[in-house]
Amino acid sequence: MKNKLFMLMLVLVIAVLAACGTKDKEEKTGSEGTNTEDKKVLVMGTSADYPPFEYVDTAVSEDIIGFDVDLAKLIGEKLGYEIKIENIDFNSLIPSIQAGKVDFVLAGMSPTPERDKVVDFSIAYNETVQMVVTKKDSGIQTVEDLAGKTVGVQVSSIQEDLANEVAKTVDMTIESRNLIPEVFQDLMTKRFDAAIIEDIVAENYVKRNDDLAFFPVAIDDADYKAAVFPEGSELKAQFDEAIQELIDNGKIEELRQKWFVVEAE
Incomplete structure (x- = not known):
C-alpha cells in the first residue's frame, strides 16, 4: 500500500510540474509572438x-x-x-x-x-542630373571630348544605360564597376578618363578633391x-x-x- 501511495503521489507531482512548465512555456512564447506581431x-x-x-x-x-x-x-x-x-x-x-x-x-x-x-x-x-566627372587636367570639357576615352560607370545603373546611349554617337569605351568608390578609384589613377555619376554624388567627391571637375550630360527627360x-x-x-x-x-x-x-x- 505504501509503495502504491508513493507511486501515486510521484505521478501527481510530475503531472503538476509538467503542467507548470507547459504554462510557463506558453506564456513566454505568447509574449514573444505578440512582440514580433506588434513590431x-x-x-x-x-x-x-x-x-x-x-x-x-x-x-x-x-x-x-x-x-x-x-x-x-x-x-x-x-x-x-x-x-x-x-x-x-x-x-x-x-x-x-x-x-x-x-x-x-x-x-x-x-x-x-x-x-x-x-x-x-x-x-x-x-x-537628379547626370554628370561627367573628370580630372581637371584631362582636357575633357564636353561629351564629344569623350571620343577615344575610357568612361567608368556603376554596373546595372542608369548611368551605364546613359553611357551606352552616348556611345552610339561618341566612340568611347565603357567599363563598369560594382561600387561607386571603385569607379572613382579608377578615375583617380587614370585607368578611366571620365566617369558618369549623378549630380549629388559627383558633387560630394568633387568638393572633396581639387583634382576633379564635372559638367552635366544633357538628356531629354529628368531622372x-x-x-x-x-x-x-x-x-x-x-x-x-x-x-x-x-x-x-x-x-x-x-x-x-x-x-x-x-x-x-
Whole structure:
C-alpha cells in the first residue's frame, strides 16, 4: 500500500510540474509572438556605397547612414513599421526583391523601362542630373571630348544605360564597376578618363578633391529617384501616400538640406 501511495503521489507531482512548465512555456512564447506581431518589420535593401544617399562613415561607426536611410525611417514611423536594412550590391537589388529577400529598396534607384517590367516604383522623391566627372587636367570639357576615352560607370545603373546611349554617337569605351568608390578609384589613377555619376554624388567627391571637375550630360527627360517594390505589392500605395505627405510638409526638403549641401573639407 505504501509503495502504491508513493507511486501515486510521484505521478501527481510530475503531472503538476509538467503542467507548470507547459504554462510557463506558453506564456513566454505568447509574449514573444505578440512582440514580433506588434513590431511589423520591413526589410529594406540598399547598396551602401553611394553617398550621400546611403553609405558607411567608418570613422564614426559601421552603421549605414544617408538620405535614403533617413527617408525610410520617416516613412516607417508614419506607417508603423520598423525598418531593417540589408546592404546588397546594387546589381543584386532587383533580384533580391524578386526572390523575396527584401520588402522594398531605397538605393538612389531610378525607374527604367527594363526595371518597370519586373518591379513597381513609388512616386518620385528626388530629381537628379547626370554628370561627367573628370580630372581637371584631362582636357575633357564636353561629351564629344569623350571620343577615344575610357568612361567608368556603376554596373546595372542608369548611368551605364546613359553611357551606352552616348556611345552610339561618341566612340568611347565603357567599363563598369560594382561600387561607386571603385569607379572613382579608377578615375583617380587614370585607368578611366571620365566617369558618369549623378549630380549629388559627383558633387560630394568633387568638393572633396581639387583634382576633379564635372559638367552635366544633357538628356531629354529628368531622372528621378523612387522606392522599389515587388510587382503588385500593397506597400507601393502606402509609400506613395507617405512620400507625398513628406513632400507636402517639407520633411523631404529638410533631408535635402541635411544631406545634399556639400561643404569642401
